[in-house]
Amino acid sequence: MKALILxxxxxxxxxxxxxxxxxxxxxxANKPMILHQIEALKAVGVDEVVLAINYQPEVMLNFLxxxxxxxxxxxxxxxxxxxxxxxxxxxxxxxxxIDGSGEPFFVLNSDVISEYPLREMIEFHKAHGxxxxxxVTKVDEPSKYGVVVMEETTGKVEKFVEKPKLYVGNKINxxxxxxxxxxxxxxxxxxxxxxxxxxxxxxxxxxxxAMVLPGFWMDIGQPKDYITxxxxxxxxxxKKSPAKLTTGAHIVxxxxxxxxxxxxxxxxxxxxxxxxxxxxxxxxxxLSRCTVMRGARIKKHACVSSSIIGWHSTVGQWARIENMxxxxxxxxxxxxxxxNGGVVLPHKEIKSNxxxxxxxx
Amino acid sequence: xxxxxxxxxxxxxxxxxxxxxxxxxPLSLNIPKPLFPIAGQPMVHHPISACKRIPNLAQIxxxxxxxxxxxxxxxxxxxxxxxxxxxxxxEDKPHGSAGGLYHFRNLIMEDDxxxxxxxxxxxxxSFPLPEMLEAHRKYGGIGTLLVIKVSPESASQFxxxxxxxxxxxxLHYTEKPETFVSDRINCGVYVFTPDIFxxxxxxxxxxxxxxxxxxxxxxxxxxxxxxxSTDFVRLDQDILSPLAGKKQLYTYETMDFWxxxxxxxxxxxCSELYLSQFRLTSPQVLASGDGTKSAIVTGDVFIHPSAKVxxxxxxxxxxxISANARVGPGVRLIxxxxxxDVEIMENAVVTNAIVGWKSSIGRWSRVQAEGVYNSKxxxxxxxxxxxxxxxxxxxxxIVLPNKTLNVSxxxxxxx
Numbered sequence: 001m002k003a004l005i006l007x008x009x010x011x012x013x014x015x016x017x018x019x020x021x022x023x024x025x026x027x028x029a030n031k032p033m034i035l036h037q038i039e040a041l042k043a044v045g046v047d048e049v050v051l052a053i054n055y056q057p058e059v060m061l062n063f064l065x066x067x068x069x070x071x072x073x074x075x076x077x078x079x080x081x082x083x084x085x086x087x088x089x090x091x092x093x094x095x096x097x098i099d100g101s102g103e104p105f106f107v108l109n110s111d112v113i114s115e116y117p118l119r120e121m122i123e124f125h126k127a128h129g130x131x132x133x134x135x136v137t138k139v140d141e142p143s144k145y146g147v148v149v150m151e152e153t154t155g156k157v158e159k160f161v162e163k164p165k166l167y168v169g170n171k172i173n174x175x176x177x178x179x180x181x182x183x184x185x186x187x188x189x190x191x192x193x194x195x196x197x198x199x200x201x202x203x204x205x206x207x208x209x210a211m212v213l214p215g216f217w218m219d220i221g222q223p224k225d226y227i228t229x230x231x232x233x234x235x236x237x238x239k240k241s242p243a244k245l246t247t248g249a250h251i252v253x254x255x256x257x258x259x260x261x262x263x264x265x266x267x268x269x270x271x272x273x274x275x276x277x278x279x280x281x282x283x284x285x286x287l288s289r290c291t292v293m294r295g296a297r298i299k300k301h302a303c304v305s306s307s308i309i310g311w312h313s314t315v316g317q318w319a320r321i322e323n324m325x326x327x328x329x330x331x332x333x334x335x336x337x338x339x340n341g342g343v344v345l346p347h348k349e350i351k352s353n354x355x356x357x358x359x360x361x
Numbered sequence: 362x363x364x365x366x367x368x369x370x371x372x373x374x375x376x377x378x379x380x381x382x383x384x385x386x387p388l389s390l391n392i393p394k395p396l397f398p399i400a401g402q403p404m405v406h407h408p409i410s411a412c413k414r415i416p417n418l419a420q421i422x423x424x425x426x427x428x429x430x431x432x433x434x435x436x437x438x439x440x441x442x443x444x445x446x447x448x449x450x451x452e453d454k455p456h457g458s459a460g461g462l463y464h465f466r467n468l469i470m471e472d473d474x475x476x477x478x479x480x481x482x483x484x485x486x487s488f489p490l491p492e493m494l495e496a497h498r499k500y501g502g503i504g505t506l507l508v509i510k511v512s513p514e515s516a517s518q519f520x521x522x523x524x525x526x527x528x529x530x531x532l533h534y535t536e537k538p539e540t541f542v543s544d545r546i547n548c549g550v551y552v553f554t555p556d557i558f559x560x561x562x563x564x565x566x567x568x569x570x571x572x573x574x575x576x577x578x579x580x581x582x583x584x585x586x587x588x589x590s591t592d593f594v595r596l597d598q599d600i601l602s603p604l605a606g607k608k609q610l611y612t613y614e615t616m617d618f619w620x621x622x623x624x625x626x627x628x629x630x631c632s633e634l635y636l637s638q639f640r641l642t643s644p645q646v647l648a649s650g651d652g653t654k655s656a657i658v659t660g661d662v663f664i665h666p667s668a669k670v671x672x673x674x675x676x677x678x679x680x681x682i683s684a685n686a687r688v689g690p691g692v693r694l695i696x697x698x699x700x701x702d703v704e705i706m707e708n709a710v711v712t713n714a715i716v717g718w719k720s721s722i723g724r725w726s727r728v729q730a731e732g733v734y735n736s737k738x739x740x741x742x743x744x745x746x747x748x749x750x751x752x753x754x755x756x757x758x759i760v761l762p763n764k765t766l767n768v769s770x771x772x773x774x775x776x
Contacts, residue, residue, distance in 0.1 A: 009763070010762075010763040012761065012763055012764055012776065015761065015776040016776065019390070330380075343776065345383070345386065347379075347380040347383060348383055359774040359776060361383065361386040361387065361759070361774070
């Protein structure tokens with residue numbers, strides 16, 4: 001089976017993290033975002049994944065060789081020379097997605113994190129026999145998104161309504177599709193929107209069905225949602241593979257610690273914390289609702305909450321980091337410093353307090 | 362006897378590195394700061410072409426922390442263009458401003474120069490190098506510093522010094538003092554005799570018990586042998602301060618302009634200074650026009666020959682337009698730097714801004730700021746490939762590369 005992951009562009013909403021790495025390679029729960037999706041695809045028998053990208057292909061390709069070898073799955077890139085929208089990349093990658101077997105292929109949006117019930121989706125797709133299946137997820141405020149109006153029992157999609165002013169439904173496009181190869185005949189090789197052009201065509205022909213996504217769903221393309229997404233992910237991990245979470249007297253709630261990370265004495269870690277490879281958390285540190293990325297060091301007595309500490313950064317002794325502080329790669333916060341929502345670009349030293357949210361270039 | 366006409370001179374320009382000078386962001390996110398265009402030429406071009414005026418210049422070295430490949434193209438192009446050998450030398454680790462000079466002394470001394478100029482790349486001034494050399498020869502010391510008088514309030518940001526009004530000897534030097542010492546400051550342009558290497562060596566050996574005198578080959582110097590602080594020698598605190606008042610160092614005062622290009626806003630100010638200097642030294646470089654065959658030009662303006670500017674546009678004063686930029690009908694540009702491949706559409710206005718490579722400015726849109734060069738949002742900066750849509754107003758803001766603005770913004774940094 002084949003799959004296409006729409007990686008797209010610059011990831012500007014996840015800056016400053018995406019100033020150091022392209023978005024799919026930014027770590028989430030201690031592994032590159034895109035690896036979560038590639039692993040889920042491999043688990044249902046996908047043997048080739050095509051990444052539709054238009055930014056920094058060289059950086060991506062280096063990492064991908066590594067994943068290819070470790071996961072034993074073929075990974076290729078389809079490079080857009082101009083932005084092709086949400087459907088155009090499928091046409092661009094046509095030759096890679098059609099292998100003559102007639103099997104459907106997956107399309108995933110790279111910003112999305114969820115439980116990936118892909119096996120259930122394959123069953124659903126076979127059962128209804130339509131041309132295309134789409135995952136939808138229930139949200140509280142549907143008018144922020146594109147709402148999928150569907151028949152509740154069969155899941156047959158009637159139409160898409162973009163940001164509806166009046167309530168038409170509470171299910172939105174979750175960015176996970178399973179499509180028959182015939183869908184590619186309906187997509188021209190030009191910038192196209194799958195929601196505005198392709199899916200409405202298929203829905204009109206009664207061929208599009210929607211499955212409600214069980215479990216959590218989050219678009220982690222920006223820091224606030226990244227932090228919420230980690231909470232949802234770790235919650236789900238607690239239910240499915242609790243052994244992966246760390247336990248101990250110094251742990252509260254769901255905490256994921258890489259085996260190469262070191263944690264000192266007298267710390268209190270959690271809830272909803274991820275500590276990446278090679279990190280050092282010295283003694284007396286309090287961490288809650290935060291991500292500490294590869295190679296970072298949190299010095300003694302520091303306190304970090306609701307923040308992201310970028311690769312190889314350091315947080316000084318007695319420092320207090322809170323309220324959506326995002327430290328880019330190689331940022332060093334001095335001892336005793338307080339930062340409240342500082343967004344700091346890579347390779348900086350913070351030697352004075354940041355009292356209210358500000359961007360430090 | 363070797364006459365002064367046969368004596369060779371070598372110039373060393375310190376260009377810094379990527380993790381230093383983060384103050385120049387976002388302009389330095391995608392290009393090394395020394396290569397950022399000021400008045401139509403890369404920043405480092407201005408000191409390099411000033412060095413060309415030194416009689417018997419044998420070699421120019423650029424010394425910094427950037428990867429070699431970032432300077433490879435530039436260095437070979439400028440060597441060809443100016444017909445003087447320019448070479449980039451990469452420092453393996455920080456040696457301090459004097460330590461860096463010492464680290465490469467073998468290469469510097471290869472041509473057996475009688476004098477060595479040391480310049481900082483981000484200094485903007487008239488570089489009176491031949492005059493400095495002549496003054497230095499008369500003084501007979503081991504070094505001469507370029508100095509300038511500034512306002513007493515601003516002096517504390519720099520190295521303040523006191524010079525003898527008759528002999529011009531450097532009597533006292535102190536870096537960024539808290540209390541007022543003097544309104545004469547160090548411009549960051551120096552000329553030395555090779556004795557400077559002895560002075561630097563003496564400073565570093567003083568910090569170690571055993572003063573072993575070996576000429577370390579440049580290969581050995583690159584080995585990470587003993588990491589000790591003797592490798593790190595700062596020019597200001599470790600050489601200039603101690604040697605002041607010992608009849609070794611002298612000063613040469615410039616009455617022209619002087620600025621440091623530390624922040625993006627200052628690059629606009631320095632562009633203005635260099636453009637007005639072109640008006641005196643090479644006016645043919647500047648643009649002119651009256652709206653008939655080409656656009657109306659007022660004040661000092663540089664337009665790259667490959668740029669296309671509509672005749673109904675009005676450009677200037679203090680505008681630099683780089684290669685392949687396209688300026689549409691009815692556009693007004695005042696005090697700005699327009700980089701390569703930018704497209705500015707009809708009737709747009711850009712004032713007190715720097716527009717990054719490949720950006721596009723929509724019809725009737727307005728990109729503006731107050732023009733306070735040293736303040737964080739005093740000049741609006743658009744990074745590479747920023748799209749400002751029609752009729753949008755961008756005021757006093759910094760926009761990082763690859764963003765599209767479809768609503769007006771003010772006083773914001775947009776990541």
